[in-house]
Amino acid sequence: MPSHEHARGASREPWDAGRAAGIIAEHAHREGATLPILHALQETFGYVDGEAVPLIADALNLSRAEIHGCLTFYHDFRAEPAGRHTVKLCRAEACQAVGADALHEDVLRRYDVAWHGTTRDGRVTVEPVFCLGLCACGPAALVDGEPVGRLDLDTLADALTERAA
Amino acid sequence: MSITLYLPKDAASLALGADRVARALTRAAQARGLDVELVRTGSRGMLWLEPLLEVATPEGRIAYGPVRPGDIESLLDAGLAEGGAHRLRIGRPEEHPYLARQQRLTFGRCGIIDPASVEDYRAHGGYRGLEAALAAGPAGTVEAVKASGLRGRGGAGFPTGIKWNTVMLAQAPQKYVVCNADEGDSGTFADRMLMEGDPLTLIEGMTIAAVAVGATRGYIYCRSEYPHAFAALETAIAAAERAGFLGADVMGSGRAFHLEVRLGAGAYICGEETSLLESLEGKRGIVRAKPPIPALKGLFGQPTLVNNVLSFAAVPWILEHGGPAYAAYGMGRSLGTLPIQLAGNVKRGGLIETAFGLSLREVIEDFGGGTGSGRPLRAVQVGGPLGAYFPDTLLDTPLDYEAFAAKKGLLGHGGIVVFDDTVDLARQARFAFEFCAAESCGKCTPCRIGAVRGMETIDKVLAGESPRENLALVTDLCEVMTDGSLCAMGGLTPVPVMSALTHFPEDFSGRGAKLPLAAE
Ligand SMILES: Cc1cc2nc3c(=O)[nH]c(=O)nc-3n(C[C@H](O)[C@H](O)[C@H](O)COP(=O)(O)O)c2cc1C
Ligand code: SF4
Ligand code: FES
Numbered sequence: 001m002p003s004h005e006h007a008r009g010a011s012r013e014p015w016d017a018g019r020a021a022g023i024i025a026e027h028a029h030r031e032g033a034t035l036p037i038l039h040a041l042q043e044t045f046g047y048v049d050g051e052a053v054p055l056i057a058d059a060l061n062l063s064r065a066e067i068h069g070c071l072t073f074y075h076d077f078r079a080e081p082a083g084r085h086t087v088k089l090c091r092a093e094a095c096q097a098v099g100a101d102a103l104h105e106d107v108l109r110r111y112d113v114a115w116h117g118t119t120r121d122g123r124v125t126v127e128p129v130f131c132l133g134l135c136a137c138g139p140a141a142l143v144d145g146e147p148v149g150r151l152d153l154d155t156l157a158d159a160l161t162e163r164a165a
Numbered sequence: 166m167s168i169t170l171y172l173p174k175d176a177a178s179l180a181l182g183a184d185r186v187a188r189a190l191t192r193a194a195q196a197r198g199l200d201v202e203l204v205r206t207g208s209r210g211m212l213w214l215e216p217l218l219e220v221a222t223p224e225g226r227i228a229y230g231p232v233r234p235g236d237i238e239s240l241l242d243a244g245l246a247e248g249g250a251h252r253l254r255i256g257r258p259e260e261h262p263y264l265a266r267q268q269r270l271t272f273g274r275c276g277i278i279d280p281a282s283v284e285d286y287r288a289h290g291g292y293r294g295l296e297a298a299l300a301a302g303p304a305g306t307v308e309a310v311k312a313s314g315l316r317g318r319g320g321a322g323f324p325t326g327i328k329w330n331t332v333m334l335a336q337a338p339q340k341y342v343v344c345n346a347d348e349g350d351s352g353t354f355a356d357r358m359l360m361e362g363d364p365l366t367l368i369e370g371m372t373i374a375a376v377a378v379g380a381t382r383g384y385i386y387c388r389s390e391y392p393h394a395f396a397a398l399e400t401a402i403a404a405a406e407r408a409g410f411l412g413a414d415v416m417g418s419g420r421a422f423h424l425e426v427r428l429g430a431g432a433y434i435c436g437e438e439t440s441l442l443e444s445l446e447g448k449r450g451i452v453r454a455k456p457p458i459p460a461l462k463g464l465f466g467q468p469t470l471v472n473n474v475l476s477f478a479a480v481p482w483i484l485e486h487g488g489p490a491y492a493a494y495g496m497g498r499s500l501g502t503l504p505i506q507l508a509g510n511v512k513r514g515g516l517i518e519t520a521f522g523l524s525l526r527e528v529i530e531d532f533g534g535g536t537g538s539g540r541p542l543r544a545v546q547v548g549g550p551l552g553a554y555f556p557d558t559l560l561d562t563p564l565d566y567e568a569f570a571a572k573k574g575l576l577g578h579g580g581i582v583v584f585d586d587t588v589d590l591a592r593q594a595r596f597a598f599e600f601c602a603a604e605s606c607g608k609c610t611p612c613r614i615g616a617v618r619g620m621e622t623i624d625k626v627l628a629g630e631s632p633r634e635n636l637a638l639v640t641d642l643c644e645v646m647t648d649g650s651l652c653a654m655g656g657l658t659p660v661p662v663m664s665a666l667t668h669f670p671e672d673f674s675g676r677g678a679k680l681p682l683a684a685e
Binding site: 031032033034035036038039060062066069070073074075076077088092093094095096097098129130131132133134135136137138140142145146147148149150 | 176177179180181212213215348349350351352353354356357358389390391392393394427428429430431432433444445446447448449450465506507508509510511514515537546550580582583584585588593596600604
């Protein structure tokens with residue numbers, strides 16, 4: 001699976017430079033391998049450790065600055081682990097039109113968390129996202145990569161419970 | 166006797182509980198000892214009816230929706246297998262007015278076939294376009310696309326045939342075909358629906374393109390917000406390879422075409438084609454100056470054909486039926502069909518593929534049934550985050566590239582977002598700046614700095630701080646961004662802002678309104 005969004009707490013491995021080097025080697029031969037490598041690392045470890053930067057740079061014969069630049073340019077990549085569950089809330093216009101802004105205020109208050117933040121118990125990380133292609137059934141969210149439509153506080157709580165089961 | 170049922174598994178149906186319905190169905194069928202074959206399809210695009218369950222009967226498919234897990238027992242009791250009466254019964258889906266009034270050329274198979282099956286695809290007319298293209302040869306194929314009048318569906322509306330011709334004529338050791346599946350525009354989901362519901366149509370379209378322009382490698386750049394589309398594409402590509410429609414020898418033609426999906430990483434700007442190419446090369450998605458155009462110097466410096474998902478996906482139909490047949494649909498210089506995506510605060514949102522030329526009002530009222538909240542409609546944003554906000558008085562504008570441009574708007578990728586009278590257009594204008602500030606690639610000052618200044622200035626207006634002077638400042642800023650930005654991110658952000666200001670000035674009166682949530 002390509003996307004870190006599928007990674008759940010249980011399936012994530014602790015950072016391991018040797019394991020990372022193996023993953024990098026698997027993809028290094030591909031044209032423009034940087035993004036596939038970063039995705040694969042994040043999928044495995046839940047984030048991309050700073051130690052990976054020189055490993056990727058060496059494998060692809062690029063400068064560390066180039067790899068670091070990519071890591072910071074793209075919103076997807078995390079520099080530290082997320083909570084056990086990741087909730088991506090759509091903040092774009094079609095969801096705004098059905099009350100997403102007010103809902104998001106409620107969500108942030110209920111879970112006592114800020115955008116990009118993780119709840120104190122490490123359970124949930126909340127990320128903003130701009131459109132999930134679920135614009136006719138908003139407010140929309142991805143909970144650990146699984147789409148949820150017509151979101152409200154209850155359906156969000158249900159989705160989180162379902163993911164934990 | 167075996168019953169064949171169809172249930173979508175595209176992301177929108179899943180978001181509305183399709184998997185829970187599938188589980189309930191399997192359980193109930195087991196308990197009753199029924200022999201059920203459940204085919205997971207894409208969505209027909211009537212999203213208020215999802216999950217839409219269909220059953221194969223001698224009279225054709227009969228649909229029920231929206232189905233909840235708790236409806237399964239009563240559906241089976243009502244004789245679901247024979248298409249029995251039930252309060253959720255829709256009847257034959259193709260006779261539903263929402264679908265019956267459409268012209269589904271590109272989406273003809275979406276929601277009907279198993280997206281992972283080449284056999285099913287062929288049984289529904291798949292790969293006839295490629296057959297025709299191989300018979301017509303590269304020049305003949307490009308000619309057909311030119312004759313169709315197809316214009317790029319990614320937003321800019323550039324004539325597709327002309328671009329194909331440029332890449333075909335370019336001389337280089339390696340050429341590429343790249344599909345822009347970044348679909349970042351809010352309010353749009355047609356690319357996603359097609360990739361999840363009928364990915365082989367996109368793959369066939371790209372294969373036709375590759376043969377026509379002489380490319381042996383192709384990439385689909387799919388946004389990471391679409392994990393299900395990504396998975397559907399990987400499955401379909403593998404199936405097409407196994408069946409000999411991709412790989413070293415496409416359909417026994419002796420031509421090679423290797424296709425791969427790549428995942429974006431959450432950057433809106435990577436939908437801009439040169440930024441996308443940078444990203445595919447493994448770099449930050451910084452926009453390239455044009456010229457050189459990607460058709461001559463694109464991916465890794467080689468001639469590259471970049472088209473949107475829907476542009477490629479229109480091509481199999483065009484090759485099968487001929488360019489003029491496609492051009493017979495539409496109006497003016499907007500020919501063929503436009504897959505419209507109706508979204509936001511609307512009763513019946515979904516995918517509406519029709520010839521260009523319907524008015525916004527027909528789409529929103531006749532198809533959409535008005536606002537979802539039942540409150541009066543106040544504004545409509547067409548064409549994504551860089552599109553204009555139109556008031557009710559502009560709803561008679563026909564869906565046509567030129568007609569929209571004349572009203573200082575744009576059709577973009579065909580997304581229509583409906584807002585009721587609770588919308589605050591000053592807040593929407595602020596959001597346009599905020600979005601641009603968050604997603605700018607940072608290469609040019611008017612976009613990078615202008616967006617932040619714009620946001621701050623609107624905040625001052627909203628706080629009641631010299632509103633007239635500050636609004637004049639916003640207008641000036643918009644002019645600078647329009648004239649001085651390298652790409653349409655900075656260049657078109659003024660469109661939503663100025664349309665809000667022009668059509669809804671009363672929302673900018675500086676009444677000290679509550680400020681939106683803090684920017685990220
Ligand atoms: C900021 C920005 C975002 C864009 N996003 C997309 C997108 O998500 N999908 C797309 O197909 N085109 C997008 N485009 C347009 C592409 O640059 C390009 O015109 C298109 O991929 C060409 O394909 P077409 O001719 O088939 O439309 C975007 C352009 C800009 C300036
Ligand atoms: S307009 Fe904005 S997004 Fe486009 S090149 Fe300039 S800074 Fe980058
Ligand atoms: S705008 Fe929220 S899913 Fe598209």
